Amino acid sequence: MALDKAQLAQMLRTMILIREFDELAIQLRVAGKIYGAVHPYVGQEAVAVGVCSNFKVSDRVTSTHRGHGHCIAKGADIRRMMAELFGRVDGYCKGKGGSMHIADFAVGMLGANGIVGGGLPIACGAALAAQLEGKGDVTVCFFGDGAAAEGEFHEALNIASVWKLPIVFVCENNQYAANNAVAVQHPRVDIAAHAGAYQIPGVVADGNDVLEVYAAAGDAVARARRGEGPSLLEGKTYRWHFHAMRATPPPETRPSDEIASWKARDPIARLEQHALGAGALSAAEMSAIRERVKADLDDAVAFAEASPFPDPKDLLVDMFAE
Amino acid sequence: MALDKAQLAQMLRTMILIREFDELAIQLRVAGKIYGAVHPYVGQEAVAVGVCSNFKVSDRVTSTHRGHGHCIAKGADIRRMMAELFGRVDGYCKGKGGSMHIADFAVGMLGANGIVGGGLPIACGAALAAQLEGKGDVTVCFFGDGAAAEGEFHEALNIASVWKLPIVFVCENNQYAANNAVAVQHPRVDIAAHAGAYQIPGVVADGNDVLEVYAAAGDAVARARRGEGPSLLEGKTYRWHFHAMRATPPPETRPSDEIASWKARDPIARLEQHALGAGALSAAEMSAIRERVKADLDDAVAFAEASPFPDPKDLLVDMFAE
Amino acid sequence: MREISFQKALDEAVAEEMRRDPRIIVMATDFTGDPVKEFGPARVRFTPISEAVLTGMGLGAAGCGFRPIVNWRMVTFSFVAMDQIVNQASKIRYMFGGQADFPVTYRCTTGGGIGLAAQHSQSPYSMWMHLAGLKIILPSTPADAKGLLKSAIRDNNPVVSFECSRLATVTGPVPDGDHLVPIGVAEVKRAGTDVTIVGLAYYVQEALAVAEELVREGISIEVVDPRTLVPMDADTVRASVRKTGRVVIVDEAPATCSAASEISALLVEDPDTFRVLKAPVRRVCAVPVPVPYSPPLERAALPNRDDIKTAVYAVLKDSLRPV
Amino acid sequence: MREISFQKALDEAVAEEMRRDPRIIVMATDFTGDPVKEFGPARVRFTPISEAVLTGMGLGAAGCGFRPIVNWRMVTFSFVAMDQIVNQASKIRYMFGGQADFPVTYRCTTGGGIGLAAQHSQSPYSMWMHLAGLKIILPSTPADAKGLLKSAIRDNNPVVSFECSRLATVTGPVPDGDHLVPIGVAEVKRAGTDVTIVGLAYYVQEALAVAEELVREGISIEVVDPRTLVPMDADTVRASVRKTGRVVIVDEAPATCSAASEISALLVEDPDTFRVLKAPVRRVCAVPVPVPYSPPLERAALPNRDDIKTAVYAVLKDSLRPV
Ligand SMILES: Cc1ncc(C[n+]2csc(CCOP(=O)(O)OP(=O)(O)O)c2C)c(N)n1
Ligand SMILES: Cc1ncc(C[n+]2csc(CCOP(=O)(O)OP(=O)(O)O)c2C)c(N)n1
Ligand SMILES: [Mg+2]
Ligand SMILES: [Mg+2]
Secondary structure (H helix, E strand, C coil): CCCCHHHHHHHHHHHHHHHHHHHHHHHHHHCCCCCCCECCCCCCHHHHHHHHCCCCCCCEEECCCCCHHHHHHCCCCHHHHHHHHCCCCCCCCCCCCCHHHCCEHHHCECCCCCCCCCHHHHHHHHHHHHHHHCCCCCEEEEEECHHHHCHHHHHHHHHHHHCCCCEEEEEEECCEECCEEHHHHCCCCCHHHHHHHHCCCEEEEECCCHHHHHHHHHHHHHHHHCCCCCEEEEEECCCCCCCCECCCCCCCCCCHHHHHHHHCCCHHHHHHHHHHHCCCCCHHHHHHHHHHHHHHHHHHHHHHHHCCCCCHHHCCCCCCCC | CCCCHHHHHHHHHHHHHHHHHHHHHHHHHHCCCCCCCECCCCCCHHHHHHHHCCCCCCCEEECCCCCHHHHHHCCCCHHHHHHHHCCCCCCCCCCCCCHHHCCEHHHCECCCCCCCCCHHHHHHHHHHHHHHHCCCCCEEEEEECCHHHCHHHHHHHHHHHHCCCCEEEEEEECCEECCEEHHHHCCCCCHHHHHHHHCCCEEEEECCCHHHHHHHHHHHHHHHHCCCCCEEEEEECCCCCCCCECCCCCCCCCCHHHHHHHHCCCHHHHHHHHHHHCCCCCHHHHHHHHHHHHHHHHHHHHHHHHCCCCCHHHCCCCCCCC | CCEEEHHHHHHHHHHHHHHHCCCEEEEECCCCCCHHHHHHHHHEEECCCCHHHHHHHHHHHHHCCCEEEEEEEEHHHHHHHHHHHHHHHCCHHHHCCCCCCCCCEEEEEECCCCCCCHHHCCCCHHHHHCCCCCEEECCCCHHHHHHHHHHHHHCCCCEEEEEEHHHCCCEEECCCCCCCCCCCCCEEEECCCCEEEEECCHHHHHHHHHHHHHHCCCCCEEEEECCEEECCCHHHHHHHHHHHCCEEEEEEEECCCCHHHHHHHHHHCCHHHHHHCCCCCEEEEECCCCCCCCHHHHHHHCCCHHHHHHHHHHHHHCCCCCC | CCEEEHHHHHHHHHHHHHHHCCCEEEEECCCCCCHHHHHHHHHEEECCCCHHHHHHHHHHHHHCCCEEEEEEEEHHHHHHHHHHHHHHHCCHHHHCCCCCCCCCEEEEEECCCCCCCHHHCCCCHHHHHCCCCCEEECCCCHHHHHHHHHHHHHCCCCEEEEEEHHHCCCEEECCCCCCCCCCCCCEEEECCCCEEEEECCHHHHHHHHHHHHHHCCCCCEEEEECCEEECCCHHHHHHHHHHHCCEEEEEEEECCCCHHHHHHHHHHCCHHHHHHCCCCCEEEEECCCCCCCCHHHHHHHCCCHHHHHHHHHHHHHCCCCCC
């Protein structure tokens, strides 16, 4: 399943865009341009991109509090994302949701979620819809290692298996839930080990290797499309930054050598090396990608800045459908 | 671990008492002497008795909606149980709880529970208390196959394992949750299969063989007493009657050959045969046990009948502790 | 008009709507009748006991074009699903800027009075009413049950249908054909001039019975049934109280932060109603205890006709201006 | 008197009680400061993100002689644990006939105003108030926070401590030593004669600020802080309203079935208070929407000082008898 040049370029571009979007979000939060909490996805880009590269628009994903990467990988428009972070009317939620609630139903992005584990049941509902539609669409549900301690994790896997729902549960095991290491949360390191009791495949992938994630998710997605039911895929990865910030980034509490060892396995650098080695992309092409990302982000910020704040008179709009 | 005569007699007596208590409860419910819902434990006696025969008074159990058997096996007084079913002041809960809420904290019976899965977290708390006390006491948490689909099942196993709590999770797999067969609830037949992912022992026992349950639970209890953490024990069993009744027993919906095959494996008859074969108990001794049970139940009913109904003036008593 | 039971009316509502719209699916651990026979196992789903995931699945499938009905059975079982109700269902549409609709119906039974004790006897609708973003129905008659549930199923928002257990076997006339009752419209179930009784669910019947009894004492009672709890038809309730000047609100939930509290507050914050109110606003609610098992205690815990009468006498006695 | 922050006052309360009583243990995904250092990992437990099991564990350990404190952190996270709160914690003692006590304290933060949007901004205390069987505290000052939380920890019942996020950094005087504030006792935070403002949590401060401003206009405001939501000190609130004849109730939850509704109902069902009430009872609450993210919308959704003033003017204007 060798990827062609265009595919590799697209993956690389998306990973860089995710990283730079969140690096920029941190700066914008410090600058007071955006509000509330920011949970950067930096370091985990290979998971979202590896998984979503298997997708059609009609496939669907649910996301978490750390959702920017999933949105971008699923094809959301960074201009409307940025406008949402700025709290403006042209944001995806017209400023009502903010970072933790970006959704774009038109591209099958069913929403970030501020409640740990909260997206798993919703994802099962989307998969049920796909099953009833019978068009072979698949739902992917992203969640963290921390979420795997919530009861909804178990209920979702159980019913998805009994009903053979077309869903892939993707656990992004970034080794921490806020300040708690995985060992505080779980008796063993592999969340994927739960799969067996549900009679579904459980696979651990290197979550910093986009090609490995792509392949593993590809198998799971194909299985779901064939109507054979759910899979559990765990990507081992790491966040480079703090769990969350409000006005200022909080101090780092994790061991510095641990951070260094994970940074040495930078998923973007690894893809670049691969593409370079395989002769798929030249250094010039890669820097063109970076230039383009930068320009797109500038454009997104300009778009957001130009969008007005919502009018308080519209406070009650969107409460109920007709 | 051969059991002596007294132990076998005690086990047999308790199993017969449980069965006859619930057969009587059905009649009393039909007669309008007791109220609300009755969930008979008939057929499952080997589980409660096999497990609780490993216990000291200072060990604790939590139970379910189908709780009479657990109460009796843990040493509750059938007179006060019966008075509770009659809704009288001498009942364990002074008539406030009824069948689904019998508790006797003095003997470590921390309560039946009307919410499927609701007892698992409470049991973990009791086990935490035992761990903090450090006296080697153990908690057993009874729950059904249906409860294993609730998220609390997963959360409880997970934290019990991470904290190495002295607890034994006992799943009474009676093949049905109300009218739904296990296959409607779970992807595979063995609930015990979940244990592996929590790094704890998972054992399936013949839940209609009290000696097998006794031995398997004994291992798990001993492990917990040694501070080595939780276990998951599944007893395969069957209820002989309906799920629940209110004014009249509902019609049977399960296949009659299935019922017959399970009745052929009657846990009480099997223990009687064993005791007879091993020369531990004579037929005369066994009928004396039955006589005694009958007398005790007559006594319990008389006790309950003699106890007054609560005075409505006491409605607010017991709301808050001082 | 044919007379059918409350339960049958609800079952008819679901079956008729399922015939109308193939996107409707139902999920529960059990069903009355055999809906699988008519609608097949893809649309009628027997579920594991996993209320949290089912609640979220209803929402997720609704956001993807289906119209799920999730039946929690007893309201007390829904508390394991409360995050999906509070943080997801009640917030999702607004939070996402209205970009999708979530036409999901949640159903459950409520109430005590049948000896099932605290974990199976509760009427906590006010906990849902407090959430902005859910519509809530609470019918008191077979006709309202059918008509409101059909409206709920057709509504493009999450709607919670609370179905009082003690009403299940109550029968009453239900119009033939496509009988709809609009969400958000209260009904004056009986006209009167001296005291308004606002009753909910089972207590509408009880209020009507009390009204009948009090005729003999020369007291004229108006009985108002909100029928929908969100949106609450405050206009109709206020209009009645402006007419009678006195009000008793009856429900089987404990009074604290109840629907009865809310109705009281809606009355006294309206200047026109406040001005003509002649007596204190009385709530006749359950004693604040978990519903006990033993019949004499349960009877004492829940409101009864005598309690309603006592409250009526009290509002008459305490009136600033006599009747 | 020394001035400390609301957050510090809460932390002191826990630490002091833990020193007093070795049966107190704490469970949460995170803690302020480093309590493990003083109390060790057996008593200070970092937990998985499993609020349901933790809530039940607190109850179970309490029933076995310990005195757990479970910190859910944000109130919205507690909804995944709602079954353990509603069906277990609030019912367990009564249901079991009082045979055991359950001295567990549940803590969480509440409120919006800091740009965290709907799933992290809510003040749903009334949902807990509706449950018979829980005590509930809601302090508005550092001193009350410390004194009430200490009382909660010593109480032999499940107590829920709601801790308003916007107050965390507010400082105020806190007495030295073993400072206790009894559960169930409201406080008149400021005396006045024309209008009573009942404020909750953050809005006590806002009410005091408005009272200060209105002095200049010749309006005398009395500010009452219930401090405890269950049991509610209705006597103190009613006494104030009997004095002023007018009342405005301010909180940041949406009005429907809120604590404000309950306070309104408690006032108007008391004949003595009803008789002297001069004006409609006004609730100043959040607009009924999930709290939005964008600052101008969030500001519009939550009550502010102008809203309070407007309500004060309204009760003065609508008075049956002029001030
Ligand atoms: C039900 C619930 N409990 C707690 C929180 C607070 N919280 C937000 S993110 C987080 C950690 C989540 O860890 P993980 O699932 O591993 O995701 P990560 O942040 O590592 O991406 C916590 C505890 C929450 N949002 N929801
Ligand atoms: C949370 C919750 N959901 C549903 C119910 C209704 N209910 C009571 S018992 C039961 C079946 C339980 O099955 P299982 O756990 O296997 O126990 P069994 O009855 O077989 O002993 C159901 C669905 C409940 N009491 N609580
Ligand atoms: Mg993580
Ligand atoms: Mg079962």
